[in-house]
Structures are given as C-alpha cells and as structure tokens.
Amino acid sequence: MIEWQDVYKVVVAMVPLYVALMLGYGSIKWWKIFTPEQCDAVNRLVCYFTLPLFTFEFAAHVDPFKMNYKFIGADAISKVIIVAVLAFWAKCSSKGSYCWSITSFSLSTLTNSLVVGIPLLKAMYGQIAIDLVVQSSVVQAIIWLTGLLFVLEFRRSWSTxxxxxxxxxxxxxxxxxxxxxxxxxxxxxxxxxxxxxxxxSFWYLMRGVWMKLALNPNSYACIVGLVWAFLSNRFHFEMPSIMEGSILIMSRAGTGTAMFSMGLFMAMQEKVIACGVSLTVFGMVLRFIAGPAAMAIGAIAVGLHDDVLRIAIIQAALPQSITSFIYAKEYGLHADVLSTAVIFGMMVSLPVLIAYYAILEFLH
Known part of the structure; x- marks a missing residue:
C-alpha cells in the first residue's frame, strides 16, 4: 500500500527534473544566455552523447538471464496493436497522417520508466516491479526507440x-x-x-538511412550495453572501474541535460503550452488511456496475472519518455506536442498512477 513517504520519494525524484527544466527556460526567457543556434547545439549534445551513454549504462547492468519473457511479449503485443491501429488510420482515414502516426506512437507507448516508474512502482509492488520496469526500459531502448529513430531518419531522407x-x-x-x-x-x-x-528509389533511401543510423550512437548504445550484460552475467566479471567511470561522467547528465534542452525549447515558443489545449488533451488521452488499454490486452493475451499483470498496466501509464522529445526536436517532428506531453505528463502522472493502482487493487 502506498504511504505518504512513498509519495514523497516520487516527488523527490521528479523535482530535480523541473529544476533543470526551469534553468533551461530561464537561460533563454530571462537571462538571454543562449542563441537559437546554441540551443540546437545543446540538443545535439544531449542526442548524441549524454543519452546514448545513459542508455548504455543502465542496459549494461541488467541481467538478461532473469528477464520475464511473458512480460516482454505482452509489451510487444501492445505496441503492435498501436502500430496496426495507427497504420490503418493513416491509410484509410481522410484525417490520417503518417507523420501524426509517428508522433501518436510515441505518445501512447514510450514511457519515462526509470525516473518516475522505479520509485513509484517500488512503493506499490516492491523489488519485482523494479526488475520489470528496468526490463521494459531496456527493450524500449533496443527495439522501439531504435525503430522510432529509423522511421524518423527515413522520413527525413524521403522528404529531402x-x-x-x-x-x-x-x-x-x-x-x-x-x-x-x-x-x-x-x-x-x-x-x-x-x-x-x-x-x-526505396533502396537508395534505405542505404542512406542505414548509413546514418550506423553513425548515430543512439541506434546501438543499448544493444552494446545488453551484449556487455550477457557476457558479464554469463562469465561473472565486472566492468573495469576506469571504463565505468568514463561512462558515468557523461551518462549521469543524461536526464538532466534532456530536461534542460526541453526548457530551452519551451522558452523559444510563444506559449508554455506550445501545442495548444486540444493537442495537449489528445496527448494525455493517448498517454494515460490508449497505452495502458493496449497493454492490458497484450498482458491478458500472454496470460499475465496477479501483481505482474497490474505492474504491466501501470508501467504503461507512466509519463512520456524524455528521449522521444529529444528525437522529435532533432528531426523536426511535433516537438511542441512531445515537450508538452513530457511536462504535463509528469505533473498529472502521480494522481493518475495512484488511481490506476487503487482501481486494479479493487478489481483484484
């Protein structure tokens, strides 16, 4: 059962993120420290250095031999459902759009598992929740964020x-x-x-996209980390301290610099709610309703039950992935929508997730 000290732990984990956000916002809005060109450089620093090292660092410490493959299968089914619905909408609806399908996929499936998910779900369900959240984060980074990166590269190559x-x-x-x-x-x-x-030609574009992905550390950071995790757990050795220190010095800045970059982006917009009220509501519905609903279908399909089932649904309702905003900003696709989803998602996530917890416990 969640107690006040558990809620306090979540708040402690989230407040520093908003400090970084406000520092970035004030650097443009109040102190005029950065130019737009310098803001782009900050975003590229985050995209190509701090986030890849952050991803590698947590992937390298997971134990691949203890992963819950039913849980991972449920997650995969839920995302396939979302992809199928969005592809049908883009192809068959007069209001459909492949660009909006990409953004909608991010909004409904990509979560901020590590920052918010670990402290909150630990309070709800203990160590088993931490293990499952870390596993979902690794799979998200390896498969779904890499897939998103591929689609964004392909879109940019096709459009230009x-x-x-x-x-x-x-x-x-x-x-x-x-x-x-x-x-x-x-x-x-x-x-x-x-x-x-x-x-x-299609194959000409594909060759260019793969070449760009090969030069982008985000496309293989988690894969390299997971390979290291396999080897280290199989043969029982640890990462040399000099190597781990070299990674940690940048990876620890990953989440903070991502929030700082978002603050820079917010300050350059005319409104704090950069995408408007209607798109904000649309993003919140996808984030907190569509995503968990698809996950519930996937979890039931593979036979999850008891606490694992409830953890699967609640982790799908975690707030928006910060990485999805960084990618949207880098590739120029609805960054205003993703920034709003991250900011307001974190604000409303605590009561929403506690409500999910209470409802699922009542149904149990």
Whole structure:
C-alpha cells in the first residue's frame, strides 16, 4: 500500500527534473544566455552523447538471464496493436497522417520508466516491479526507440531526397555545346538546371538511412550495453572501474541535460503550452488511456496475472519518455506536442498512477 513517504520519494525524484527544466527556460526567457543556434547545439549534445551513454549504462547492468519473457511479449503485443491501429488510420482515414502516426506512437507507448516508474512502482509492488520496469526500459531502448529513430531518419531522407541536380551551360546563339552552328542558343551562355523532381528509389533511401543510423550512437548504445550484460552475467566479471567511470561522467547528465534542452525549447515558443489545449488533451488521452488499454490486452493475451499483470498496466501509464522529445526536436517532428506531453505528463502522472493502482487493487 502506498504511504505518504512513498509519495514523497516520487516527488523527490521528479523535482530535480523541473529544476533543470526551469534553468533551461530561464537561460533563454530571462537571462538571454543562449542563441537559437546554441540551443540546437545543446540538443545535439544531449542526442548524441549524454543519452546514448545513459542508455548504455543502465542496459549494461541488467541481467538478461532473469528477464520475464511473458512480460516482454505482452509489451510487444501492445505496441503492435498501436502500430496496426495507427497504420490503418493513416491509410484509410481522410484525417490520417503518417507523420501524426509517428508522433501518436510515441505518445501512447514510450514511457519515462526509470525516473518516475522505479520509485513509484517500488512503493506499490516492491523489488519485482523494479526488475520489470528496468526490463521494459531496456527493450524500449533496443527495439522501439531504435525503430522510432529509423522511421524518423527515413522520413527525413524521403522528404529531402531528390535525384541529382544537373547544370548544363547553354552556348551563345549560333553555337551548340560542341561549337557547331546552332540557331537555338539562349544568347548568354548561362547554365540552366535540369530540378527531374522525382524521389530517389526505396533502396537508395534505405542505404542512406542505414548509413546514418550506423553513425548515430543512439541506434546501438543499448544493444552494446545488453551484449556487455550477457557476457558479464554469463562469465561473472565486472566492468573495469576506469571504463565505468568514463561512462558515468557523461551518462549521469543524461536526464538532466534532456530536461534542460526541453526548457530551452519551451522558452523559444510563444506559449508554455506550445501545442495548444486540444493537442495537449489528445496527448494525455493517448498517454494515460490508449497505452495502458493496449497493454492490458497484450498482458491478458500472454496470460499475465496477479501483481505482474497490474505492474504491466501501470508501467504503461507512466509519463512520456524524455528521449522521444529529444528525437522529435532533432528531426523536426511535433516537438511542441512531445515537450508538452513530457511536462504535463509528469505533473498529472502521480494522481493518475495512484488511481490506476487503487482501481486494479479493487478489481483484484
């Protein structure tokens, strides 16, 4: 049963995040420390250095041989359900959009498990909850965040990719390109663009996307961490202290710098609720209703029961992943919606999650 000291532990875990957020916000809004270009540089620092090292650090310390594969299967089924619904909506509805499907997937499935989930679910269900939350975080980083990264890279390549532009120098009147007589010259020898306007082939785009992912540490940080976890747990050795210290010095800044970057982004918007009230409500519905509902279906489908079933549903209702905002900002896709989802999701998550806990205990 949750007591006041347990609620206090969650508040203690969340308040420092808002301190980092307000420092970033004040750096632009009040103190005018950063320019927009410098804000982009901060976001890239977070995206390519602190978050990958943060992801590697917690993945490297999980025990892959003690993972609950039914729980992971339930999580996979829930996300497949969401993907299927969003793909159908994008293809068959007049209001459907693949770009909004990407954002809606983030809103309904990607959670901030480590910061909020661990202290709250530990208070609810003890050590078993911590183990399951860490497992879901590792799977989220390896499969779903990497998949999101792939889709965002593909979208950017598709939207910007065109066939090579060719510039030809036209000859003066009376001469062709080889110097022969030609009465159709343009009179000044100025080059013209031959802009075919067609998109590159699918395989050309795929090759470019994979090349970019290979250079992006977010795409393999968790995989490398999990490989290390397999080896260290199989052969019973620990990470050398010099290596662990080198990782920790940056990874410990991961969540804080991500929140700081979000504060910078908020300060550059005209409104604190950057996406408007209707989209905020839309994001909260996806976050706290659609995601847990899909997870309940997946959990029941694989036969989860008792506390594991309740943990699965509650962890699906955790607030929005901070990493999803960093990706949205980096790739220019509805960052205002994701920033609002992170901020307000954390504000309302505590009463919502306690309500879920009370309802599930009552039904039990």
């Amino acid at each position: 990719g065109t066939d090579d532009v060719v510039v030809e120098d036209l000859p003066p009147p009376g001469k062709d390109l080889e110097g022969n007589n030609n009465v159709n010259g343009n009179g000044n020898g100025v080059g013209v663009v031959v802009s075919s306007g067609t998109k590159p």
